[in-house]
Amino acid sequence: MQTAIAFIVIFGVLVFFHELGHLYFAKRAGILCREFAIGFGPKVFSFFKNETMYTIRLLPLGGYVRYAGEDPETDEIKPGTHVGLLFNQQNEVIKLVVDGFDRFQDLLFVEVDSIDLEHKLELIGVEEGKEQIQTFKINEKAFVVNEGKENQIAPYNRQFNSKSVGKRAIAIFAGPMMNFVLAFFIFILLGLLQGTPVxxxxxxxxxxxxxxxxxxxxxxxxxxxxxxxxxxxxxxxxxxxxxxxxxxxxxxxxxxxxxxxxxxxxxxxxxxxxxxxxxxxxxPVEKNILTSVKYGVTETINWTKEIVTAVGHLVTGQFSINNLSGPVGIYQVTEQATQAGIFYLMKWAAFLSINLGIMNLLPLPALDGGRLLFFAIEALRGRPIDRQKEGIVHFIGFALLMLLMIIVTWNDIKRLFM
Structure with a gap:
């Protein structure tokens, strides 16, 4: 039980800081982040704050930040639809209610003639009981209420793909970067707690x-x-x-x-x-902030070199895929580190954090490195690759990664019985 808790906590912390890097720099770029998720599958817990839904999901095997505009926007309001409008003090629409009208008061009902939720942010329609067409200004943070759900609109300037290549690249690179930063601070903390060798x-x-x-x-x-x-x-x-x-x-x-x-x-x-x-x-060891910071730098650099070298050996065939470990193997090492004590567990967490950062920077589809590769191609050719084609490449890459995960997990299971 202790190992299971340690495993979940370590992975949760690594994923949290990775996704926090994506979230922070995306928000800094003005991108609307619809969801910050730890885990996959059904929601276990969620709350909404500052335009973003924060969720913990059932399977603790990763996480994601869902940016506005990456998937097709689902809140399409067609001409002829009757909607209820709720206004702020500046007479801007802050809620467009498609159904469930009885949940709101002081709605102005309008039949939609045309609506633009991305660029002009306006609704043209006829107020109920009148014949004259009017234009209603929509607030850029307005919500569409439909089928019992409230979804914030995403003007084009808040969508991921509207930003420059540089801003998008920073938002994607920030995830792996935070894993290196996390490892650096773990090593500093280790230096302060147990001392650094002299x-x-x-x-x-x-x-x-x-x-x-x-x-x-x-x-x-x-x-x-x-x-x-x-x-x-x-x-x-x-x-x-x-x-x-x-x-x-x-x-x-x-x-x-x-x-x-x-x-x-x-x-x-x-x-x-x-x-x-x-x-x-x-x-002998000594405990002070300067030597601990130096220890954090040197250990992060040394482990980064070790892991990069191992990846290079894997690419060149000097390291067999049969020697790779998946979740089962990582769980076993976590159990050993837990038994050895908190300092060993912290070192193992720092190693995993660096490993996660490096693996995500590999230029493979579905990984952060793969997305950065597409951004580099876009910068060189002056225009983006067709989004549908890029999506297909990432889907195939994700499927291959899942296949690799199955293979290494099977290797872990076989080693358990050897």
């Missing part, structure tokens, strides 16, 4: 049953020399210890401004036929 010749946290602890060394001791060889860096301490398994090592350390001598015998361990020594001491 290369000082100091004794860090001790393993209670380790050779160093049994010999009398304490956390914070400054190592001056080992077997009369002066040391000033942690790397030098590690190098000497690893090269001397089962050997007596004379540590001269400084503690409380006094030099003390201890004899430590490194425990022998073997890896790939090579014997090396361990004394049960962790690298």
């Amino acid at each position: 290369n000082d010749a100091k004794i860090g946290q001790l393993v209670s049953s380790g050779p160093a602890s049994q010999a009398g060394l304490k956390t914070g001791d400054v190592v001056l020399s080992i077997n009369n060889q002066p040391v000033s860096k942690w790397d030098e301490v590690v190098d000497i210890v690893r090269k001397n398994p089962d050997q007596n090592l004379k540590f001269i350390i400084k503690r409380d401004n006094q030099d003390k001598t201890f004899t430590v015998i490194p425990k022998a361990e073997t890896s790939k036929g090579t014997k090396y020594g361990l004394i049960g001491v962790y690298q």
Whole structure:
């Protein structure tokens, strides 16, 4: 149960920040965002605020921001339709009621002659009981009430495709970008909570049953020399210890401004036929904001390089698709990280966040990178690719991604029984 909660929370947070990037920069560009969704499938919870419906859906496997204009607008009001109009103090229409008139008061009923909800924002029609045609100005944030639902109109200048290539590209790129930002802040928080490694010749946290602890060394001791060889860096301490398994090592350390001598015998361990020594001491750490920020930068960059390299190996065939993991494999690693402790779980979340950002930037249909590729083509040719053709390409890409998801999930299941 604990693993399931951790899995859902981690994915929820990663998806939330990814979609938040899309939402924030789309709104900054003036795009009407109809829905901000976490998950897919039926709604579990929803509320409406600042033009956007925020929803949590049943299947926690992703999310999306639904922009006005990406799908055909469904609130078509045909000539001859009788509608009820509700006005604001500036005499602009703020509600166009197609049915359910009894829910509203002070409606002005009009038979529609023509209506433009995208450009002119006006309704031309005849008021009930009169014969003269009138023109009614429609507020750009007006709602159409139809079949019990209220849907805000989307003037063309609020639609996604009305914006410049640059603004659309920023809104799409912002999703993966936020995953890198999230990982960066997770690493900073880790640095503040558990400290960041430093290369000082100091004794860090001790393993209670380790050779160093049994010999009398304490956390914070400054190592001056080992077997009369002066040391000033942690790397030098590690190098000497690893090269001397089962050997007596004379540590001269400084503690409380006094030099003390201890004899430590490194425990022998073997890896790939090579014997090396361990004394049960962790690298020293320090906790401050500057080193934590530096740690956040370096860890984010290093993990980004690792994942990009792995993707490159996959493309060139050096890495088999059979080695990929899907939701089942990720769940298993989440279980291991949960058992190891909160710090390991935070590192795993940061890794997944970077991974999500990189995967979404791949120039594949249905991914953010695929959309950015279409924007680049549009910028080069000076006009957009036919929306219907682009939609078909993204649909095919989505179908192939789902097929890949099925394959890697099947591989995960097979590995469970191997």
